[in-house]
Amino acid sequence: MRTYIVKRILISIVILFFVTLIIYTLMRCLPGSYVETMAMQLATAPGSKPYEEWIAQLNAAYGLDLPIMQGYFQWLGEFLRGNFGDSWKFTVPVITQFKKVIGVSFIMGAISLVLELVIAIPLGIIAATKQYSKTDYAISAAALAGISLPTFFFATLLKLIFAVKLGWFDTHGLVGRNFAQLTTSGQILDMAHHLVLPIVTLTVISVGSLMRYTRTNMLEVLNADYIRTARAKGVSEHKVIYQHAFRNTLIPLVTIVGGSLPGLFSGALITETIFSIPGIGFTSYQAMTAGDIPFTMFYLTFIAILTLAGNLLSDILYGVVDPRVRLA
Amino acid sequence: MENEKLTNKAAESNEENYSLNDDRRVKVLSPGALVAKRFFRNRLAVMGLIMLAAMFLFSFLGGLLMPYGQAEQFYTYTSMKKEYVGVTRNEDLRYAVADDQEFGMILQAQFMLAYGKGVDTFSYKDVDYTITQEGEDLYSIGTADGTLLAIAYKDIVNTADGMPDPSFTVKFEALKAFTNGKSSFTADGAEYTLDAEGNILSGGTEIGYISRFVVAPKENGVVITRDFKERLEEALATDDPEFVYTGPDGEENTYYISYDGGTKVWSVKQETRTYVYDKYGRPSKAHPLGTDNNGMDMLVRLMYGGRVSLLIGFIVVFIETFLGVIMGGISGYFGGWVDNLIMRLVDIFYCIPSMPIIIILGATMDNMQVDPQIRMLYLMLILGFLGWAGIARLVRGQILSLREQEFMTATEACGISVSRRIFRHLIPNVIPQLIVTCTMSLGSTIITEATLSFLGIGVKFPFASWGNIISDVNNSFVMTNYWFIWIPAGICLMIAVLGFNFVGDGLRDAFDPKMKR
Numbered sequence: 001m002r003t004y005i006v007k008r009i010l011i012s013i014v015i016l017f018f019v020t021l022i023i024y025t026l027m028r029c030l031p032g033s034y035v036e037t038m039a040m041q042l043a044t045a046p047g048s049k050p051y052e053e054w055i056a057q058l059n060a061a062y063g064l065d066l067p068i069m070q071g072y073f074q075w076l077g078e079f080l081r082g083n084f085g086d087s088w089k090f091t092v093p094v095i096t097q098f099k100k101v102i103g104v105s106f107i108m109g110a111i112s113l114v115l116e117l118v119i120a121i122p123l124g125i126i127a128a129t130k131q132y133s134k135t136d137y138a139i140s141a142a143a144l145a146g147i148s149l150p151t152f153f154f155a156t157l158l159k160l161i162f163a164v165k166l167g168w169f170d171t172h173g174l175v176g177r178n179f180a181q182l183t184t185s186g187q188i189l190d191m192a193h194h195l196v197l198p199i200v201t202l203t204v205i206s207v208g209s210l211m212r213y214t215r216t217n218m219l220e221v222l223n224a225d226y227i228r229t230a231r232a233k234g235v236s237e238h239k240v241i242y243q244h245a246f247r248n249t250l251i252p253l254v255t256i257v258g259g260s261l262p263g264l265f266s267g268a269l270i271t272e273t274i275f276s277i278p279g280i281g282f283t284s285y286q287a288m289t290a291g292d293i294p295f296t297m298f299y300l301t302f303i304a305i306l307t308l309a310g311n312l313l314s315d316i317l318y319g320v321v322d323p324r325v326r327l328a
Numbered sequence: 329m330e331n332e333k334l335t336n337k338a339a340e341s342n343e344e345n346y347s348l349n350d351d352r353r354v355k356v357l358s359p360g361a362l363v364a365k366r367f368f369r370n371r372l373a374v375m376g377l378i379m380l381a382a383m384f385l386f387s388f389l390g391g392l393l394m395p396y397g398q399a400e401q402f403y404t405y406t407s408m409k410k411e412y413v414g415v416t417r418n419e420d421l422r423y424a425v426a427d428d429q430e431f432g433m434i435l436q437a438q439f440m441l442a443y444g445k446g447v448d449t450f451s452y453k454d455v456d457y458t459i460t461q462e463g464e465d466l467y468s469i470g471t472a473d474g475t476l477l478a479i480a481y482k483d484i485v486n487t488a489d490g491m492p493d494p495s496f497t498v499k500f501e502a503l504k505a506f507t508n509g510k511s512s513f514t515a516d517g518a519e520y521t522l523d524a525e526g527n528i529l530s531g532g533t534e535i536g537y538i539s540r541f542v543v544a545p546k547e548n549g550v551v552i553t554r555d556f557k558e559r560l561e562e563a564l565a566t567d568d569p570e571f572v573y574t575g576p577d578g579e580e581n582t583y584y585i586s587y588d589g590g591t592k593v594w595s596v597k598q599e600t601r602t603y604v605y606d607k608y609g610r611p612s613k614a615h616p617l618g619t620d621n622n623g624m625d626m627l628v629r630l631m632y633g634g635r636v637s638l639l640i641g642f643i644v645v646f647i648e649t650f651l652g653v654i655m656g657g658i659s660g661y662f663g664g665w666v667d668n669l670i671m672r673l674v675d676i677f678y679c680i681p682s683m684p685i686i687i688i689l690g691a692t693m694d695n696m697q698v699d700p701q702i703r704m705l706y707l708m709l710i711l712g713f714l715g716w717a718g719i720a721r722l723v724r725g726q727i728l729s730l731r732e733q734e735f736m737t738a739t740e741a742c743g744i745s746v747s748r749r750i751f752r753h754l755i756p757n758v759i760p761q762l763i764v765t766c767t768m769s770l771g772s773t774i775i776t777e778a779t780l781s782f783l784g785i786g787v788k789f790p791f792a793s794w795g796n797i798i799s800d801v802n803n804s805f806v807m808t809n810y811w812f813i814w815i816p817a818g819i820c821l822m823i824a825v826l827g828f829n830f831v832g833d834g835l836r837d838a839f840d841p842k843m844k845r
Contacts, residue, residue, distance in 0.1 A: 162807045
């Protein structure tokens with residue numbers, strides 16, 4: 001087990017190296033970057049230096065004058081030493097900006113994950129136990145509809161209905177207009193109020209796949225021999241489903257939920273952007289469109305690490321939860 | 329009727345003719361037919377198929393049937409109040425200098441001082457000047473020896489259209505007559521008459537008119553006719569907020585007068601009917617879903633948008649599958665270090681956050697102002713190139729497990745060639761899984777493309793896609809007021825994606841031999 005984990009981590013590090021290298025090369029090769037835009041602006045000022053001089057100066061200032069490979073290793077060295085650089089777009093150290101916005105994203109992700117679990121697992125089990133009934137069809141159709149809903153369309157619909165027509169929520173932002181005047185508990189409530197629509201969006205969009213996953217696995221378990229044995233010896237249907245079948249359904253569920261835990265930190269790019277929630281997704285979107293290399297590199301590396309961590313976690317959990325599985 | 333009965337009878341008799349252990353008594357279905365049978369039993373899958381068929385017909389046939397093109401713009405008349413003229417009542421003294429005389433700024437200032445004090449003489453540089461009030465708000469300034477230098481006045485002498493400017497004497501005499509309420513005067517030896525409206529007539533022809541109002545056009549190229557001015561003054565005198573005036577070319581317009589006390593200006597707005605793009609036109613018979621921001625028919629945009637969205641979906645999935653099958657196939661069949669290498673490559677591609685990468689590339693293409701058509705091509709290539717890893721993994725897994733099965737050993741034992749083994753025996757067994765994955769990923773690709781277009785970094789104008797139609801809601805006024813712009817596009821998007829998911833799901837169940845139905 002330990003050797004397996006060590007091996008996986010080593011492989012992950014190699015993968016991470018190449019992923020960051022690819023991303024860095026890509027970011028460096030792209031024309032129309034932040035520096036070029038800035039040089040263009042500076043060069044138009046009256047009496048200013050020509051564009052070429054500006055760009056040379058700015059490239060040197062931002063450390064872009066090194067060749068790509070050298071630049072990458074410099075970046076990597078700084079990154080490993082915990083120095084993530086300063087964000088160009090937000091003009092603060094990357095880590096400061098990151099700390100400022102990660103909290104909201106995590107809270108949003110965590111609440112919607114809990115809601116997903118609470119909704120998806122019972123419904124998935126009901127759909128599986130009543131396979132091909134009207135309930136099953138309804139639940140399956142709803143799950144697929146959730147998967148098929150484009151996030152941005154659903155979010156806009158929610159905004160139109162609940163924020164514009166009914167006026168229950170604000171359309172944008174994390175805090176209300178009178179946020180500064182509120183007491184601490186009032187501020188928390190205000191933020192919670194603003195997070196309702198984004199969390200509903202996130203939950204509805206992602207609940208479907210978990211529901212289907214539960215249903216598929218439950219169906220597989222229900223077809224297993226030991227379930228037939230349990231029924232044959234006269235165990236009550238309730239007990240068959242909730243003690244024998246459900247426990248075995250939990251195996252894949254635990255692994256997939258465990259694997260998605262690191263993803264809680266990755267933020268919801270589209271949802272946050274549409275609702276202007278200052279989370280990591282929205283922030284990184286702004287950084288990416290502005291060509292902010294330090295922040296984007298940090299964010300993408302962070303996401304890559306989270307993906308790898310999620311895969312590793314779910315594989316390990318699989319071995320932990322299911323004694324039949326041996327990790328090697 | 330008769331025919332049907334006959335065939336029925338024939339069928340019955342056929343069945344009776346077979347012996348009990350005849351194979352033909354057992355209905356044999358090919359595996360494909362079995363899959364189809366299972367598929368069509370699944371109600372959701374059939375519904376998905378219908379939805380997809382509807383969307384395809386809508387997008388590909390609808391565009392041909394509609395009379396409009398995708399970038400055809402429609403126009404409409406709209407009435408707009410445009411600032412036409414500004415009217416001020418002249419409250420400043422103006423000066424007219426007599427022929428061959430000087431009356432410069434300094435003398436004007438000196439005159440103003442004297443005028444303000446109410447005295448009728450002033451001197452400047454040892455020269456004395458006298459001021460004579462000739463009428464209401466009309467003064468003449470002369471030197472002590474009686475030469476007339478200039479006049480100061482508030483009522484303005486305007487030249488009639490097409491007439492030469494009146495001379496100083498005419499001006500002076502006309503003003504004198506006007507301010508004193510006389511109806512005729514002589515100047516330069518000619519007779520002139522003044523009518524009640526202030527027109528100066530010379531033997532029946534109008535050479536000019538006197539008015540206290542200054543009318544200035546707000547736009548270049550607007551000629552204010554005397555006729556219009558008169559009508560306007562009439563309206564001002566009666567405090568009418570609006571009046572109708574028929575221009576010389578017979579065009580009838582309504583004018584609205586508003587007075588601004590702060591600047592003491594009456595502004596006159598002309599209501600004109602302009603021919604403009606039918607922007608956000610409400611649904612009507614000609615345009616069942618209204619028109620968009622550019623005056624294009626929404627329904628047609630929706631159809632062409634569907635083409636783009638569906639085509640992009642198909643091409644991207646084709647690229648993904650092509651790359652995935654080749655890489656996965658090589659990796660699974662050959663194994664060893666090739667497998668290891670390709671799988672690590674797959675790991676890397678799995679790990680690259682694709683959405684951020686596409687956003688970055690999209691923003692770059694924005695910066696470079698890539699042609700929309702080429703951009704669409706890039707988009708497909710990028711999406712396809714970033715998405716093959718999943719399919720490669722699937723194909724490899726399938727091939728690895730199939731390779732160990734008895735039928736593959738049998739093909740080897742029979743001496744079947746490698747290429748035949750791969751293409752006749754291995755690949756067909758992977759295809760069911762592949763079809764399911766492709767169908768599902770068609771749906772998700774369409775969503776990805778729509779999301780990118782929504783963010784403004786996918787398909788760009790003039791091409792329509794369901795995503796960039798919805799992106800109009802970034803303008804919150806459109807979101808709240810013009811539901812017909814974005815809700816239909818969202819519904820189309822949902823139906824198409826839902827259709828792919830239903831069909832993919834149905835296919836998965838149908839291909840699965842463990843499913844009992």
